[in-house]
Every structure is written in C-alpha cells, then in structure tokens.
Amino acid sequence: MRYNPRLLYRRLYRYSKPYLFRILLAMAASLLVSGSDVATAKLVKPFVDDVLIASKSGLVNLVPIIVLGLALIKGAGRYIQEYFIKTAGQLVVQDIRNDLYRHSMNLSMGYFSRSSTGNVMSRILNDVGSLQRTAADVVVEGLRESFTLVGLTVVAFQSDWRLASIAFVVMPISIVPASVIGRRIKDNTRRGQGALGNLTRVLQESLAGIKVIKAFGTETRESERFRKENQRFYYFIRKVLKYDSAATPVVEILSSIGIGAVLWYGIQRVSQGAMTQGDLSSFLAAMLMMYAPLKRLTKVSNAVQRALGSAERVFELMDEKLDIVDREDALVAARPAGHIRFDHVGFSYGEEPVLHDFNLAIQAGEIVALVGPSGSGKSTIIGLLNRFYDPQQGRILIDGQDIRQLTQQSLKQSIALVDQETFLFNDTIRNNIRYGRPEATDGEVEKAASLAYADEFLSVMPEGYETVIGDRGVRLSGGQRQRICIARAILRDAPILLLDEATSALDTESEAMVQKALVNLMENRTTIVVAHRLSTVMHADKIVVLENGRICETGRHQDLLSGEGLYRRLYEMQFADRV
Structure with missing residues (x-):
C-alpha cells in the first residue's frame, strides 16, 4: 500500500x-x-x-x-x-x-x-x-x-x-x-x-525450530538461507x-x-x-x-x-482491518450454563470449504468428542467457538445467544483451551499457571496444580513454584508442560472446556498422568475433545465423527463400534496390532 x-x-x-x-x-x-x-x-x-x-x-x-x-x-x-x-x-x-x-x-x-x-x-x-x-x-x-x-x-x-x-x-x-x-x-x-522483515522471519523460524535443525543436521542449509536473505537486505540498503x-x-x-x-x-x-x-x-x-x-x-x-x-x-x-470486532450493542455474557449449538455453520479459510452445513447441539455438562481424519474440520470447530474466526454461513450459540452478539472478552472468560501446542512463557511456574487469572491467590494456584497432578514434580524442584522454566518451557518435559497448561485451565474455572489434541504428543506414561488431570478438569464442565487417539474418547457422552467437513456419524463408543462406518474403520486401524 x-x-x-x-x-x-x-x-x-x-x-x-x-x-x-x-x-x-x-x-x-x-x-x-x-x-x-x-x-x-x-x-x-x-x-x-x-x-x-x-x-x-x-x-x-x-x-x-x-x-x-x-x-x-x-x-x-x-x-x-x-x-x-x-x-x-x-x-x-x-x-x-x-x-x-x-x-x-x-x-x-x-x-x-x-x-x-x-x-x-x-x-x-x-x-x-x-x-x-x-x-x-x-x-x-x-x-x-x-x-x-x-x-x-x-x-x-x-x-x-x-x-x-x-x-x-x-x-x-x-x-x-x-x-x-x-x-x-x-x-x-x-x-x-521488507527484506529485513524476511530476514527477521528466517531468524525467528530458525530459533523457534532449533531442535529440528539440530536433529536433521541442517545448520549449513539454514546458515545459507540466512546469508541469502541478508544479502538481499544489503542490496537495497x-x-x-x-x-x-x-x-x-x-x-x-x-x-x-x-x-x-x-x-x-x-x-x-x-x-x-x-x-x-x-x-x-x-x-x-x-x-x-x-x-x-x-x-x-x-x-x-x-x-x-x-x-x-x-x-x-x-x-x-x-491500518490492517480487524476481522473480528465487537458490535456496538455487544452484550457482556454472564457465566453460561454451557449449552452449545452449531446452526448450519459453513466456513472456509480460502476458496476450499472446510465445514459444510455443520449442525451440532451439545448439552450443558456434556463431554463431546470430535474425531475423524486430518483435515476433516475438528480444530476449525474449536477455533470458531473461540471466535478466532467467524463463520461465513450459519451461527454458533451459547445458551441460545449468538456468540457474535457477545463481547469477545466475556466470551473468552467463559472458555478454557488446552491446546496440543503447550505454550508456556519464560517465567515462573506460578505465573504461568496464574496467566489466565492474574488475581488468583497463591493457595488457589497451588490447588489447581494439585488437581492437575503437577505438584508431584513441583515438589522436587529446588525453587518449586518460583522455578523459571525457560523459553516455551524448555526446562520441563512434554507431560510436565501439559500439566502446567491443565492447571492454568483449572484455575481459570471456565464453564466450557476445549481440549484440542491435548495428549497427542505424550508418551504412554505421561498420557496416563495427564488423563487423570483431565478428569479433574472436565468435572462439571461442558467439554469438547478433539482427538486422534480413540482410546482417549471412549468414555465421551457423545462422539461426533467428521469427514470432509461434514458429520457422518454420531453416537457413543459402543454404538459406533457396532456399526460399519468410519469410526469402526478408524478404530480397527489404530488397534489392529491388538487384534
């Protein structure tokens, strides 16, 4: 421009x-x-x-x-x-x-x-x-x-x-x-x-992905990529x-x-x-x-x-226009009961549609699992409910209220997200747990950590809750990072909980510990779980099977397993080695 x-x-x-x-x-x-x-x-x-x-x-x-x-x-x-x-x-x-x-x-x-x-x-x-x-x-x-x-x-x-x-x-x-x-x-x-922006991008990507670079031994290739962008910057300067x-x-x-x-x-x-x-x-x-x-x-x-x-x-x-803005007459949402409804929702990131005429009703306190192949729209549903994006067609309602009629701040106060990307700040463990609720007392922070089974490893750390965990929590294991994120969500105490592949990157032992923490987190909350591992969603109140942005099956685990649909095929592929 x-x-x-x-x-x-x-x-x-x-x-x-x-x-x-x-x-x-x-x-x-x-x-x-x-x-x-x-x-x-x-x-x-x-x-x-x-x-x-x-x-x-x-x-x-x-x-x-x-x-x-x-x-x-x-x-x-x-x-x-x-x-x-x-x-x-x-x-x-x-x-x-x-x-x-x-x-x-x-x-x-x-x-x-x-x-x-x-x-x-x-x-x-x-x-x-x-x-x-x-x-x-x-x-x-x-x-x-x-x-x-x-x-x-x-x-x-x-x-x-x-x-x-x-x-x-x-x-x-x-x-x-x-x-x-x-x-x-x-x-x-x-x-x-502009060239300096590209140079900064290469630098940011290299530092963020240093573990991958080291694992594949591509230091020379990345150095050459940086050198070329640096040369391009010099050309204009x-x-x-x-x-x-x-x-x-x-x-x-x-x-x-x-x-x-x-x-x-x-x-x-x-x-x-x-x-x-x-x-x-x-x-x-x-x-x-x-x-x-x-x-x-x-x-x-x-x-x-x-x-x-x-x-x-x-x-x-x-001057970049904000895609998601509060309406002038936006309402401040009271703490919702947790009824959620997707009403004829359609969405696409570009020309290719991701969701087609998506309809789903979730009762307050219900645990609903979204499963399906990659690209079927599971994470998109989580993003739309969080209002990271607005649907091009249809509407999303919480307790009968279109979420576009609510202020973003009050909507976010009603939702807690535990993502597959366990992002932690280079700060103390206490401040990372407190991030979603800064006014929480030390006692409330420690109670949330206990419910997330994080106190188990915190008790052996020399500085305990005051331990600074490094960039992106590099000083903690994957399971420890995930339990800190769960403690953060427990402390937020939101009535709606979104779990997007919360255990996908964990080993069996860590997953078992995190699952125990998730049971405490899901108690008395409306929960939407996105998972590839079907073992983590067997006890859901409702399992919604997605394919190409559409619902192809809905039911409980045993009901879907007794059918001949996509869920059974996915289950058999994952557990073929046990048969």
Missing part, C-alpha cells in the same frame, strides 16, 4: 500533539542557536572594518567577551533544543509502537495465518526503530538548520542584494536532484525494510547509501558555482568602491555559513524519506 506523504505527516503530527509544549520549547531554543550563527555573520563586517582596518582599540577588548557570550547562548540553546526535541521524538515513537503492538494483538488468527510472525516483528521492532533513530535527529537538524538558513539569507540580502541574488540562483537548481534522490531513498528504504552519499557532493558542486560567481562579482565591486572589504567579508561569511545548513538540510531530507519509507510499513500494519 502506498501512502500520500501529506497523510503520513498528518498522522505523525497527531502523535506529536500531546508533546507540543516540548516541541515549541525546542523551537524557541533553536532560534537562539540560529540567532548566534546569524549574529556571527553580522559581526564580521565591524570586525574587519572597525577592528582590523580602522584599528579601534576600544572594540578589541570586546571581541573575546562577544565570542564567549555567543558561545554560551549557542550552547545553552543547543542543549535545550536537543534534549526537549529528542525526548518528544522518543515519546512519539513509544506511543506509535504501543499502538502498533496493541493493534497487532487484536488482529484475528486469520491475519496471522496469512502473514509471517517475523514480518510483524520486523514492523514493530525494525520499522518503528528506524522512525525512532531518525525522528528526533530530523526535527533537531531540520529546525536548527532551517532557522539558520533563513537568518543568514536575511543577512546576505541586507549586505548586498545583487550578490545574494547570484548566490541564490544555485538553490532552485539543487532542489531537482535532491528531490529525485529523496524519492529513490524512500522507495529503496521501504523495500529494504546499498542503494539507499549510494543515493544518500551522492546528495552532499551534488550540493557542493552546485554551491561552488554560486561561490565562484559571487567572488568574481564581489571583488569587482570592492575594486570599484561600491562596497567595503568588511561588507564583502560579511557577505562571504553569511554565504559560506548558509551553504553549510543547505547541505545538512539535504541530509535531513534524505533522512525524512527513510523515515517515510518505514512509516508506510508501520501504518500499513496499523
């Missing part, structure tokens, strides 16, 4: 408004800095004419006082300007990053299934970081050099408007290459940040550096034309007596000092273009 630069400036200004006082204070201080430079240029004339040529001894003693005074004014102004404008810039970027993160957290699972995690990370970290590095410096340099340029321009025209007109012929000419260079920098910055490096030489070459013309014409005017040596010296000082901010403003312009390239990617993510 391409943004109009004015729109980007307007949005960045909205973020700057709360810190307008700091910015105005910095602007006032920048007037002191530029004013001291203008005063220096202005004082060249009396210094040459009155001190050097006329030798007025009374003024000689004032020279060091004036120099020191100007230095103090300039130093104080520069400090105030840089401190307040840079802190304002940091606060602005901090707000942008907070809003971007908050927005990304509210995006639906559909967005994350379409986009790589690394790319989202790159926008929040790298693109906002690029804004952070340039925003304050751009404003500092831009304000100071702009005021200095304006002041020195006034001095130049006051000294001699003819010479000033010659000097300023160069400026319009330099705008053309500067604008071309700026556009190239912006385009390549945007593409470079090299272009940014090329154009950025060309900006100053172009301005200097054009400036030399103006300086040469001014010297030739100015010397002639001094020879003719039309102006004094002091006038010429003062003008030359103003002109030379004037070209310095002009060169720096060219650099500032390039930095602005780099920032705009990053800002486009930042606001592109911020």
